[in-house]
Amino acid sequence: MCNAAFLKMLGFGREEDAIGKKLHGVIHHSHPDGSDYDVCDCPIYQTAQTGMPAHVPDELFFRLDGSGFPVEYRVRPVWQDGQLQGAVCTFVDISERKRTEQALQHSQAHVESLFAQTGAGVSETDLTGKLLRMNDRFCQMVGRSREELLTWRMQDYTHPDDLPRNLPPFEHAAATGAPFEIEKRFVRPDGTVMWVSNTVSPVRSALGGPVDSMLAVSVDISERKRAEEALREADRRKDEFLAMLAHELRNPMAPIRAAADLMQAVQLEPERLKRTSQIISRQVSHMTDLVDDLLDVSRVTRGLVTLDQTDLDVKQVITDALEQVRRLIEAKRHHLTVDLDPAPAHVLGDQKRLVQILTNLLNNAVKYTPAGGNLHLTLQTSPQQVRLHVADNGVGIAPSLQAHIFDLFAQAERSPDRAQGGLGIGLALVRSLVELHGGTVRCESAGAGKGSEFVVTLPRTADASLPDAPQRSGDALAASSLPRRILIVDDNNDAAQMLAMVLEVAGHDVTVQNSSVRALDWARGERPDVCVLDIGLPEIDGNALARRLRSQPETAGATLIALTGYGQEQDRLQAMAAGFDHFLVKPVDAAAILALVAAPADAAVRTQM
Structure with missing residues (x-):
């Protein structure tokens, strides 16, 4: 026997068409994989044979037209007078339920994929803030493992200063279901923080039901916060x-x-x-x-500066820069030492801009070093680089400022004198010009009161690979490879000291005398190789001093250079007659005097400039 629902489900038109047929032969053609379905495998047959009830939650049945459909069925034995007579089977077509379950599984898989792979951190907590689950991105943001976080609460990784803003809306959302947004900080294991934008939504198990949990989507906004x-x-x-x-x-x-x-x-x-x-x-x-x-x-x-680049000797750049800051150094009675690598130090650069870089750094050292302090300028070379170090023992730079010292308008109260603060553009200009030359600049300081050091690194050029450049005073500096003992006699101490610095930068041993009498005594004992004499000297004028130097055996062979403000022809003739080898009129180019100093002592040709 069978009911109408069975007939319809299997595709029979009348009850008479079904009665008398083997049920197994109607509903079971093959297994889902296509293999034969033996009658002994049929739970209905087994119940009819053994009397054991059966429940099959999901099995494929076939209609008369051969189409299959999923069925849930139950089988119970039929007994009569203690004898097993057969079985009763109830069938339910579960096609719609299967479609619903598959759709739900697909939706859940989609949600799980989004949860796991989204670029945002996603976390779910209970109503007390205890974490229930989270995706990998959230673990990365907090910097802890999933196992560890499952023992934590939201309050444990939120910055303590942000909790007073975070807890009230969280508790309100748990009670009312109202979502909220907040910007807060996650605290990572190393103590660093990550700023996040948190969007928190309550999760309900049923529409209109109570809130079961809280879902938070966290987006990293640290970069935005840094930009702000x-x-x-x-x-x-x-x-x-x-x-x-x-x-x-x-x-x-x-x-x-x-x-x-x-x-x-x-x-x-x-x-x-x-x-x-x-x-x-x-x-x-x-x-x-x-x-x-x-x-x-x-x-x-703004990138509107074009460099006039030529082959330059950095030693000449140093000479020009020192000439500009010499008066400032003297005014504050600083002690300046210059330490130059004897090797050639050539770069491809703009003379004016490189001097500007070094002058700015030296001016800073002068400004921020108390009177009587120490300044040190060092030139070092390596096969690929030229490095300039400008160091002082001044007021130093606070660690908080060092990271921003080259930023435009950056400044700090580095000295009690507010006027020394400057406009905060000098070092920004230095960095821009250095970078235009393909170099780098950095600052170092142990802190306030401990001095500071600025290091400029420029690409070094190989002399042979560059086209010939016009002869400049820097070329003479490089040519002065043989140190000479030099005496300068000039009653103008500023002029004498400036000239001495130029010669010292070139590697010579220089002594300055402001008195011609003391100069004569010194020369007799020290035997200088070169004497640079002013003509208009008190006590003994330069011409008379030259005659005396020529007359004493200790200095008879020295090179004598007249350096004077008197430039008439008769002045030149008188100087040459007094025994000078060369006659130069102030102001004189550094290259000229360096070339004369470097020339052999017995040079036959005398120079008048």
């Missing part, structure tokens, strides 16, 4: 710069205004008028320098 902080810092430095610029511009404007008021109010006598005019000129020059610096750094940072 950098913008705030840049804005702060800009405000400080504008305040400093106003201060620096008002300083020279005050005496200019006072001088203008004075000149307008009264008729000044010539001497006072001259001093007033000089004040205006100096202050206008100072203001011009400030504006020029601003324009210069603007052009460099």
Whole structure:
């Protein structure tokens, strides 16, 4: 027997068509893999034979047309008078349920894939904040393993300072189901933090039911936070710069205004008028320098500067830079030592810009080193690089500033004198110019009060690989490979010391005497190779001093160079007649005098310049 639902399910038109057929032969054609389905494998047959009930949750049945469909069925034995008569089987077509389950499985697999592979960190907690599950990205963000995190709560990896903002909306969401967003920090095992944007949504087991858990999607926003902080810092430095610029511009404007008021109010006598005019000129020059610096750094940072690159000897760059800062060094009574690698130090660069780089670094060393301090300039070479070290024992640089010391408008109170703070553009300009030359610059300092050192590294060039460059004073520096003992006699101490520095940079042993009498005594005992004499000397003039040097055996063979402000023909003739080998008129190019110093002592040709 069978009911109408069975007939319809199997595709029979009438009950008479089904009665008398073997059930197994109707519903079981083959296994899902295509193999034969033996009658002994049929649970219905087994129940009819053994009396043991059976439950099959999912098996493939076949209709009369051969189409298959999934069925759940139960089989119970039929007993009569203690005798097993057969079995009763109930069938349920589970095709729709199977489709629903497959769709659910597919959806769940899709969700799991998104959960696992999304670039955001995803985590689920219970209503107390205890972690229930999380994806790999979340583990990476927090910096801990999944096993460890499953024992943690949300409160354990959230920055303590952010918890007062995080806990109230979390508790409110757990109670009401209202989602929320928050920006907070994750604390990693090494103590570092990661900023995240957290979107938290309550999870319900049924529509309209209570909240079961909390799902959080965490997006790393550390880079954005750093950019925002950098913008705030840049804005702060800009405000400080504008305040400093106003201060620096008002300083020279005050005496200019006072001088203008004075000149307008009264008729000044010539001497006072001259001093007033000089004040205006100096202050206008100072203001011009400030504006020029601003324009210069603007052009460099915008890439509008073109370098005029030639083969340069860095030793000449050092000479030119020292000449510019010499007066500042002397004014603060600093002790400057210069240590130069004897090897040639050639680079492909712009002479003016390289001098500007070194001058800025030396000026900084002078400004931030108390009077009487020590400055040290070192030149080192390697096969590929030329390195310049500018060191001082001044006020140093705080660690917090060192990372930003080359940023535009970066400055700090490195000295008690606020005027020394500068506009914060010098080192930014240095870095830009160094990088234009393909080099690097860095600063080192042990901290406040412990001095500082700046190191510029430039690519070194091989002399033979470069085209011939015009003869410059730097070439003479490189040519002065044989050290000479040199005496300079000049009553102008600044001029003498500057010349001595040029010669010392070239590797010579130089002594300066401001008195011709003391110079004569020194020369007799020390036997100099070269004597550079001013003509207009007190006590004994330069020509008379030259005759005496020629007359005593200790200095008779020395090279004598006249360096004078008197440039008439008769001056030259008198000097040459007095025994000078060379006659130079101030101001003289460093290359000229270095070439003469390097020439052999018995050179036959005498020079007049």
